[in-house]
Every structure is written in C-alpha cells, then in structure tokens.
Amino acid sequence: MEYGIIRKDDLNKLLAFAGKGAVVYAPVETERGVEFRRFDGETEISFQCGNAKLSPKGLFFPQKETLITFSGDILSGITLPEERSIIFGARPCDALALKFLDKIFSDTAGRFPDPYYLKRREKALVITLSCNEPVPTCFCTSVRGDPAGKEGSDIFACELADLILLEGITEKGKAFLTAASSLLGEPVKDHFTRRDENIKRAEAKVSTLNINGLKEKLDSRFEDAAWEPVTNNCLGCGACTYLCPTCHCFDITDETNGRGEGIRIRTWDSCQYPLFTLHASGHNPRVNKKQRMRQRIMHKFSYTVENSQAIFCVGCGRCIRHCPVNLDIREILTTFHTIVTPE
Amino acid sequence: MKKIDEKIQEIVIKLFDDNKIDLFIGYEGGTLPLQSRPFFIRREAGQNRAAAVGKLVWNSFCSNNLAVYLPKYFENNPFKRKNEQTPKLKVGIAAKGCDLRSIFTLIKEKQALRENLVLIGVPCMGMVDKRKVLSLVHGDEIDTWVENQDGTLQMTTAFGKSITVAREEALQEACRECRFPAPENTDFIIEGKSREAGNGGYQVIDEFEKQDVKVRWEYFKKEISKCIRCNACRQACPTCYCKECFAEQTDLRWIGVSTELTDTMIFHLIRIFHQAGRCVECDACYRACPMNIDLRTFTKKIVKDVDEFFKYRPNFSMEETPPLSTFKEGDCESFITEP
Numbered sequence: 202m203e204y205g206i207i208r209k210d211d212l213n214k215l216l217a218f219a220g221k222g223a224v225v226y227a228p229v230e231t232e233r234g235v236e237f238r239r240f241d242g243e244t245e246i247s248f249q250c251g252n253a254k255l256s257p258k259g260l261f262f263p264q265k266e267t268l269i270t271f272s273g274d275i276l277s278g279i280t281l282p283e284e285r286s287i288i289f290g291a292r293p294c295d296a297l298a299l300k301f302l303d304k305i306f307s308d309t310a311g312r313f314p315d316p317y318y319l320k321r322r323e324k325a326l327v328i329t330l331s332c333n334e335p336v337p338t339c340f341c342t343s344v345r346g347d348p349a350g351k352e353g354s355d356i357f358a359c360e361l362a363d364l365i366l367l368e369g370i371t372e373k374g375k376a377f378l379t380a381a382s383s384l385l386g387e388p389v390k391d392h393f394t395r396r397d398e399n400i401k402r403a404e405a406k407v408s409t410l411n412i413n414g415l416k417e418k419l420d421s422r423f424e425d426a427a428w429e430p431v432t433n434n435c436l437g438c439g440a441c442t443y444l445c446p447t448c449h450c451f452d453i454t455d456e457t458n459g460r461g462e463g464i465r466i467r468t469w470d471s472c473q474y475p476l477f478t479l480h481a482s483g484h485n486p487r488v489n490k491k492q493r494m495r496q497r498i499m500h501k502f503s504y505t506v507e508n509s510q511a512i513f514c515v516g517c518g519r520c521i522r523h524c525p526v527n528l529d530i531r532e533i534l535t536t537f538h539t540i541v542t543p544e
Numbered sequence: 545m546k547k548i549d550e551k552i553q554e555i556v557i558k559l560f561d562d563n564k565i566d567l568f569i570g571y572e573g574g575t576l577p578l579q580s581r582p583f584f585i586r587r588e589a590g591q592n593r594a595a596a597v598g599k600l601v602w603n604s605f606c607s608n609n610l611a612v613y614l615p616k617y618f619e620n621n622p623f624k625r626k627n628e629q630t631p632k633l634k635v636g637i638a639a640k641g642c643d644l645r646s647i648f649t650l651i652k653e654k655q656a657l658r659e660n661l662v663l664i665g666v667p668c669m670g671m672v673d674k675r676k677v678l679s680l681v682h683g684d685e686i687d688t689w690v691e692n693q694d695g696t697l698q699m700t701t702a703f704g705k706s707i708t709v710a711r712e713e714a715l716q717e718a719c720r721e722c723r724f725p726a727p728e729n730t731d732f733i734i735e736g737k738s739r740e741a742g743n744g745g746y747q748v749i750d751e752f753e754k755q756d757v758k759v760r761w762e763y764f765k766k767e768i769s770k771c772i773r774c775n776a777c778r779q780a781c782p783t784c785y786c787k788e789c790f791a792e793q794t795d796l797r798w799i800g801v802s803t804e805l806t807d808t809m810i811f812h813l814i815r816i817f818h819q820a821g822r823c824v825e826c827d828a829c830y831r832a833c834p835m836n837i838d839l840r841t842f843t844k845k846i847v848k849d850v851d852e853f854f855k856y857r858p859n860f861s862m863e864e865t866p867p868l869s870t871f872k873e874g875d876c877e878s879f880i881t882e883p
Contacts, residue, residue: 232770232836233770233835233836234834234835234836249683250683250684250685250702251685254834255772264772264773264802264803265802265803265804334702336685336702337685337702338576430584430586433582433584433613434581434582434583434584436612436776436779436780436832437779438774438775438776438778438779438780438832439774439775439776439779440774440776440832440834443772443774443834444834452801454797454800454801456800466800466802468773468801468802468803469772469773471774474775474792475787475788475789475792476792489616521575521576522576523834525608525776525780525828525831525832526581526582526608527574527575527576527579527581528581529574529575529576531575532575
C-alpha cells in the first residue's frame with residue numbers, strides 16, 4: 202500500500218499495532234527536552250515545530266555500547282540485538298543524517314562494516330515526519346536537505362491539522378502500510394494538495410545561506426587568519442558534536458572488575474575534547490580550540506565530501522541552539538564563503 | 545545619562561589608544577533570541593577597531609562567565625624555560641560580580657596575572673534566564689524581544705503571540721541569590737545601579753537536606769541519569785582548567801567514560817568537589833548543560849559547606865586565599881586522628 206491517512210487521535214492505535222513484534226520509538230518530552238523514547242502507548246508524542254533535542258542517531262549508535270565481553274584471555278562476542286524497531290517522528294534532516302552514518306558504518310571502501318550499527322539499521326523502520334514549521338535555526342535546504350525530504354525514510358508522514366498522511370517510500374515501508382491497512386483510510390486529492398501547500402510554505406520558511414563552492418574555498422584557506430576570530434568563543438564543550446546527527450567519533454575502552462573479567466565498550470567521543478589527536482609522545486597537532494573547530498568544519502564540509510561524497514551537515518540547527526556561547530556554524534560558513542583573498 | 549554599553553566602549557577605545565591592552569574580552573549581541581555572547585577585540589593593524597568596539601554590548605543577556613577564557617592566555621609553554629617564555633598579552637575584560645570573583649580566584653591560583661589584566665567592573669542587575677523564558681513560550685519561537693526601561697521583557701513569537709515578562713520572573717536563580725552584584729577592587733568601575741545583594745540561597749539546601757536520605761538519593765540519581773557525559777559543564781566552568789582532567793586519565797583510570805550511572809555520578813561529585821572554595825555560583829555549568837541537569841543544588845551545597853566550615857566565600861579580595869589552598873594551624877584535624 203503506498204498511501205494511507207489516519208487521524209492524529211488514532212496514531213496510538215497504529216503505533217500499538219506497530220508495537221506487536223517490534224519496539225516503537227517516538228519523540229516525547231522529558232526533563233531533558235524532546236527525545237526518542239520507547240513508546241509506552243500513553244505518553245503524548247511531541248509534535249513540536251523543531252526537531253528533537255537528541256537525534257535518533259543514539260538509537261543506532263548508542264552513547265554506550267558493549268562490543269565484547271572477556272574473562273581473562275577468553276573473548277565472547279555480544280549477541281546483536283534481534284528486535285525490530287519502528288522509529289516514528291524522525292525529521293527529514295535526521296533521516297538524511299542516518300543515510301550519511303550508513304556510509305561510515307558500512308565502510309564499503311574498507312573492510313570493516315560495523316555489525317552493531319548495521320544490525321540495528323537493518324531491523325529498523327523509519328517513519329519520517331515532515332516539517333510544517335521550520336524554526337529560525339533550520340537551514341536544511343542550504344545543505345541539500347528539505348523540510349519534506351524523503352531520503353532515509355521508509356515511510357513519509359505529513360501532518361495535516363488533525364490528520365496524518367502517510368506515504369510508503371521503500372518496499373519495507375509499503376509493506377508496513379499494507380499490513381496496517383485496516384487502520385488506515387484512503388487519502389483523497391485534497392489531502393495531497395494540502396500536503397504540497399505545507400511543503401511549499403515550509404521550504405520558503407527555512408533560512409538559507411549560500412555555500413556554493415565552499416569546499417574549494419575551505420581547502421585553500423586552511424591557514425587563513427579568519428579562523429581565529431570565528432572560533433574565539435568556543436569552550437571546547439562538545440555539546441555540538443554530541444547533539445549532531447551526523448557526528449560519529451567514538452572511543453573504545455575496557456572496563457574490568459579487577460578479577461580479569463570485563464567488557465569492551467564503545468562510547469561517543471568528540472573532536473573538541475583534549476584527548477583528540479593527542480599523540481603518545483605528548484605532541485598534539487590539534488591542540489587548541491581554533492584548530493579543533495576548524496577540524497570540525499573541514500571534516501563536515503570538505504573531507505567527507507571527498508571520502509563519502511556528502512556534506513556531513515543536514516542543517517538541523519542543534520549545534521546553534523545548544524552552544525553555550527552562541528557559536529553559529531552559519532556565520533563560520535558564510536565567513537569562509539565570502540572571504541575575498543587578494544590575488 | 546550614558547548607557548553602560550557606551551561607558552564601556554569609551555574606556556576600551558582609550559585603553560587601546562593608550563596601548564594599555566592587546567586584547568579586550570566583552571560581549572556582543574548573539575544570533576539567537578535573548579542571547580549575548582563573548583566577543584574578542586584584538587589590537588591588530590587593519591582591523592576596524594571603532595566598528596569592533598561599537599559592537600560591545602551590556603544587557604540582561606550577558607550571562608556567560610568570561611573568566612573561562614583567561615587561563616589559556618597566561619599558560620606557560622612546558623617545553624621552554626621560565627625565563628624564555630613569550631611575554632604574556634595584556635587583556636582587558638568587562639566583568640560582572642561573578643566573573644570578577646572567578647578572575648580573582650584564577651589570579652590567586654596563578655592562572656592569570658593581575659598586572660596583565662585591566663578589569664572593568666560592571667554593576668549587575670542580574671541576567672535573564674533564557675531557558676526560563678523559552679519555557680514560557682513552549683512550542684513556539686521567540687521572534688522579537690525588547691528590554692524596556694522599567695526592566696520588563698517584551699517579546700513577540702513566531703505564532704504572533706505577545707508576551708511581557710517582569711524582570712524578576714525572568715532572572716537566573718543564581719542572580720536572585722547573588723551576594724556580590726556590585727564589583728569591587730577593579731581598575732575601572734562603571735557607574736550604575738546594582739541589584740540588592742541576595743542571601744546566598746542556602747535555604748534551598750536546608751530544605752533539600754530536611755528530606756529523607758532515600759528521597760535525596762532518588763533526586764540525585766534522577767538528575768545525574770540525564771547526563772550524556774558531554775563535559776560541557778566542565779568546559780564552561782572558569783575554575784576547571786586542569787590540562788588533564790581526572791576523568792580522562794587512563795593511567796590510572798579512575799572512572800569510565802560511558803553513561804553508566806556510577807561513572808556519571810562520580811564524575812559530577814568529584815568535579816563539583818574540586819570547585820570547593822572556588823565555585824562562584826555563576827551557573828555557567830548549569831546553563832551549558834544541554835540536558836537540563838540541576839547542577840545548582842549540588843554546587844550550592846559545596847559553597848554552603850565551605851562557607852560554614854571555613855568561613856570563606858570567593859569574593860573580590862586578592863589577599864584571602866581559598867581554604868583548600870592553605871593550611872592554618874587551627875584547621876580541624878579530626879578527620880586524620882579520628883576517621
């Protein structure tokens with residue numbers, strides 16, 4: 202089934218159906234802000250204008266993940282999660298970010314596809330909610346995204362006042378809609394017209410910046426003096442990297458109980474932390490905040506373009522909203538886009 | 545009557561013209577609603593200094609503690625001899641009470657040089673708590689905002705609503721409780737009105753401590769479970785300047801790096817304990833935390849304990865040394881002799 206319509210009030214029924222044989226995650230408001238939590242059938246789903254504070258990357262690439270266990274010399278693998286999951290309410294920027302993370306974790310050019318991440322992805326169905334009301338910090342359209350972008354989604358959902366219009370994008374998504382067809386109605390032309398109007402309005406509302414040719418400009422301006430003033434404020438706090446849906450640095454550490462038994466875990470890491478690029482000799486080629494913030498920008502807007510053919514920024518605006526010193530990535534990008542170097 | 549911004553700008557222009565400073569740290573307007581942010585002006589040829597100084601602001605959104613930037617300008621290169629170090633910059637800074645108390649603490653701990661600093665003390669009426677105000681327009685976005693003469697904050701939202709908030713309602717809790725709103729012991733003091741000093745807010749801790757230990761433990765657990773170990777609190781804190789944080793040592797590894805609750809709890813307990821005698825309750829940690837953890841209750845407990853046990857509050861004095869940096873003969877030793 203390719204299209205379905207459901208009343209917002211009946212969404213819980215659809216998610217309860219989805220919950221048979223799968224774990225459902227949806228954005229709910231907690232004390233931390235809006236985040237993806239296991240849907241318990243009761244908590245109200247958040248349909249707030251902007252995206253969730255914590256992106257769904259944590260559902261596939263958790264902050265803490267046990268990779269193996271060991272007892273003395275004996276290693277035991279971890280049983281990879283078998284449960285199917287349904288993620289409702291990811292935004293187009295989040296879904297696009299997952300496609301970028303897929304490139305990294307499947308490591309098609311190398312030899313090490315990441316089974317932990319990939320298993321979770323394979324078992325997941327992503328229902329993306331399109332954005333009717335982008336907020337001032339959104340800039341997805343400037344980085345090849347869209348408030349109604351479908352990349353990364355299995356099902357694309359659009360809020361139409363008290364209704365939700367669903368569109369199956371992938372075979373997996375269409376199969377889900379077919380299986381849930383008894384709960385869904387047949388949408389009519391008016392629904393599609395309203396959806397298209399919403400999309401047009403949202404696209405016009407998203408703030409834009411011009412970054413055409415930015416990669417080449419960044420590459421030629423690595424040592425430019427302009428890096429200093431735009432990064433002076435930075436505290437090196439790492440909040441931007443943790444909330445960013447495409448940031449994927451991780452650390453691997455062992456934790457033991459003193460009797461030779463332990464676990465090897467993977468945790469989120471950040472290019473903004475003091476240990477980043479610290480050599481065993483004590484030398485650190487990226488020791489100060491200017492170098493690190495430059496690294497972050499270069500990684501997202503130059504190196505990943507070369508290595509993964511994508512700008513690893515989806516314009517979600519989380520780094521802007523949550524930076525304690527209001528470092529604004531849009532300003533940095535615009536600075537380097539508009540610098541005129543004398544010939 | 546000149547506004548505070550203009551008075552600061554006047555002083556800064558003269559400091560640069562008279563070659564008294566190489567760098568000035570103040571605030572400028574931000575790109576988000578209700579936000580001013582740290583702003584750096586260097587004495588560099590070619591920079592339009594008048595334009596840069598013209599951007600300096602002083603309003604109710606200057607919450608960031610600027611002292612956090614100082615240690616790096618005064619650090620010594622470990623690979624050079626003491627007498628071969630590069631000369632340190634002369635830094636001017638516009639600071640409110642809490643910032644200044646952090647600066648004096650840094651000076652006493654030898655992380656900043658008094659003779660290289662030009663301190664402009666600014667009287668503080670308290671800063672607006674952006675988080676508090678944003679929660680009032682929950683689900684909406686702030687479009688325009690104006691600070692009125694009478695101190696009210698007038699705002700319009702993206703969905704066309706009009707909201708006015710009384711200043712007292714919008715202030716940071718730390719500012720309401722602050723004992724030191726009027727600057728002292730600085731090179732310049734901007735003329736203006738400061739808030740009436742608060743009472744330190746210890747009653748919040750007294751109330752908390754009256755609760756059963758199980759209730760307190762549950763609260764502590766609940767708050768700390770929110771932590772994602774991003775370290776924003778540590779980075780925002782002006783007196784967290786260790787080159788190698790205890791949490792990152794691997795030889796020995798004291799705590800794990802994940803969000804395992806025991807690790808997270810120990811991280812916060814130790815970090816806050818390390819602030820004993822040094823925390824000025826600027827709430828930089830609380831504001832930087834992306835997960836809204838109530839760090840204030842825990843930092844205030846440390847401040848209260850130091851006040852009661854050692855009769856010390858981080859203030860504007862250059863003489864009083866923080867209690868954990870000194871030993872006095874009368875200091876209690878019972879913890880050694882009767883553990």
